[in-house]
Amino acid sequence: MLKNFFHKKKRYATIPSERSKKDIPEGLIVKCNKCHKITFAKELEKNYHVCPHCDHHLTVSAPDRVRMVLDDGNFFEYDTDLISTDPLNFEGYINKLEKDMEKTNLNEAVVTGEGTIGGYPVVIGVMDSRFRMGSMGSVVGEKITRAIEKALVKQYPFILFSASGGARMQEGILSLMQMAKTSAALAKLHEKGILFISVLTNPTTGGVSASFASLGDINIAEPNALIGFAGRRIIEQTIRQKLPDDFQTSEFLLKHGQLDMIVHRKDMRKTLIKLIDIHQVKGGM
Known part of the structure; x- marks a missing residue:
């Protein structure tokens, strides 16, 4: 009797119903x-x-990144009418583009434009990994090239945030051509002594890392970002060696001289302002 009186009832976990989840x-x-x-x-x-x-550091959309970096309400977007076509008639490509447009409310994997940061005018490009994994096709390359040319004409510093899985396979050789095109435009920027700050975020890989993302006058990365060209497994199979655990991270690249600094996201805006201020011509010629 007493045993039954003090017997504890079993408690079962409650699984939320589908309705409560909704x-x-x-x-x-x-x-x-x-x-x-x-x-x-x-x-x-x-x-x-x-x-x-x-x-x-979680993924950040291009519009959120623009709001984080630029002065409030001071952004004019370029080339909003540029939209990818299907030059190779790649099956399902247009459908995938349309789905990404609907999901992200963007026309492509990069947003470009001009604004001010700390009162300094800049031309800025921000890649968005939510759109085709930030892959670089013809339109991405064209938008970045046009933004560089705007910075050249206006003589504004150029800031580019990269986030990409590399060249877009659905556009084949046309994607790979963007590496040369963007790099040639940056060479003209360099000749005129106009500052280019490249910010590499997670991930920056493939043809993007092998072209404009690595050509900054100052190369910055966010902490623990994946940055590299080919994947770890491919490299290990090619060289038949085990790579370090931190290989292709921001910290590894900083240690080996490919980056100038690693900047926490909360410090990015003030770091960019400081770098732009340092590179301003004081007092004229």
Whole structure:
């Protein structure tokens, strides 16, 4: 009798019903893809989309990046009418482009334009990895080249945030041509002594890392960003050696001289302002 009286009832976990799951607004919380902890989206936004638990830098959309870096309300976008076609008749390509346009509310994987940062006028380009993994096709290369040419005419510093999986395979050789085109435009910028700051974010790989992303007068990266050309497995199979664990990270590249600095996202704006200020011509010629 006494045994039955003090017997504890088993407790079972309650599984939310499908209806209750739908009651949670989409986008309210975000799960970090490194530490897997959950954070309210609003809190994450206030923290520059950096995980407050492990300091992992999460993906940032191009519009959010522009808002983080430039002075409030001071941005004029270039070439909003440029849209990719399907020059090679690659099956399903147009459909994928349309889906990404709808998902991101962007026409392509890069946003370019001009604005001010700390009062200094700049031309800026920001790649968005949500659109075809930030891959570089003809339109991406053309928009970046036109932005460089605008900086050349206006003699404004040029800032480019890279985030890309490389050249866009659906456009074949036309994608690879963008490497040469953008690099040639940057050579003209260099000849005129106009500052180019390249900011490499996670990931910056393939043809983008092998062209304009690595040609900055100053090359900056965010912490622990993946930066490289070919993938780790391909390189290991080619050289038949095990690569270091931190290979192709910002920290590895800084140690080996490919980067000038690593800057935390919350410090990026003030670092860019300081660099632009240092490179201003004081007092005329």
